[in-house]
Amino acid sequence: NAGVTQTPKFQVLKTGQSMTLQCAQDMNHNSMYWYRQDPGMGLRLIYYSASEGTTDKGEVPNGYNVSRLNKREFSLRLESAAPSQTSVYFCASSWEMNTEAFFGQGTRLTVV
Amino acid sequence: SQKIEQNSEALNIQEGKTATLTCNYTNYSPAYLQWYRQDPGRGPVFLLLIRENEKEKRKERLKVTFDTTLKQSLFHITASQPADSATYLCALVPGGSYIPTFGRGTSLIVHP
Numbered sequence A: 001n002a003g004v005t006q007t008p009k010f011q012v013l014k015t016g017q018s019m020t021l022q023c024a025q026d027m028n029h030n031s032m033y034w035y036r037q038d039p040g041m042g043l044r045l046i047y048y049s050a051s052e053g054t055t056d057k058g059e060v061p062n063g064y065n066v067s068r069l070n071k072r073e074f075s076l077r078l079e080s081a082a083p084s085q086t087s088v089y090f091c092a093s094s095w096e097m098n099t100e101a102f103f104g105q106g107t108r109l110t111v112v
Numbered sequence B: 001s002q003k004i005e006q007n008s009e010a011l012n013i014q015e016g017k018t019a020t021l022t023c024n025y026t027n028y029s030p031a032y033l034q035w036y037r038q039d040p041g042r043g044p045v046f047l048l049l050i051r052e053n054e055k056e057k058r059k060e061r062l063k064v065t066f067d068t069t070l071k072q073s074l075f076h077i078t079a080s081q082p083a084d085s086a087t088y089l090c091a092l093v094p095g096g097s098y099i100p101t102f103g104r105g106t107s108l109i110v111h112p
Helices: none
Strands: A004-007 A010-013 A019-025 A031-038 A042-049 A064-068 A074-078 A087-094 A107-111 B003-006 B011-014 B019-026 B030-038 B045-051 B056-059 B062-067 B072-077 B086-094 B106-111
Touching (some): A004 A087, A019 A087, A074 A087, B011 B019, B045 B056
16 A cells, blocks of 8 residues: 655745645545644644545645545645745645544655 | 644653653643654654543553643653654644644654
8 A cells, every 4th residue: 555645756846836736545534634844843734624525724724725636635736836835745644533644755845 | 822842952862761752732622642753854654642531552662641731741662772763743633623733843862
C-alpha cells in the first residue's frame, strides 16, 4: 500500500501563478486534511474534509481552495501564489476525524 | 486563547537514558491527545493516542501520561537510542469537532 501520496514533491512558483497540489490515499479513509508547516510555527490546518462531499476551513484558509474529488483524492489549489505561501505542505488522512492521521511525504513549495 | 506548548529547545540525552517530553495546554478541553514523530524532510508518523479518561498508555519503549488537571501530557522513551532522534509533536483533539491542533514539536537528540 502506498498510503498517502502527494504530488509534486517540490515546486517553485512565481508570485501570482496558480497551481494545484494533489493528494490521494488508498486506505479507504473518510477524512482528509491539508496542513502547512513553517519553521517555528508547527503544523497548521488549512482545510479539512470530514467525509466525502464535505470541506471546511481550518486555521489558515486564506489564499487556498480545496476540492474533495472523491473518497480517495483531496486537492489544494493556490489561485494566486504569494511569497507568504512558501512552506512545506502536508496532506493527511484518517479513518474518522477522531482517529490517528497518516501523512504524505510533503510538498516543498517556494514562491518567488 | 487556546495554546499548546512544547519545549522549543532541543532535548539532548545519552543513549540508554529515558527521554521525557512535555506537552502543556491552556484553554482546551481535549477529548484525547496524540503523539507523532517527524524525521527531517518527512511527514509526521503516528505513535500513540491517549484519551481524557486514561492516565497512562504504553507501547513497547514508549509511555504517555495525560493529566487533565495539570493540563499536561508527558511522553517518555525508555532505553533511548540514537535512532530515536527526531522531532516529536503532540496534537490535541477536542470533543465535538475532533479537529486536531498540533504543537510546534520538540527535537530529541540521543547521543551514542
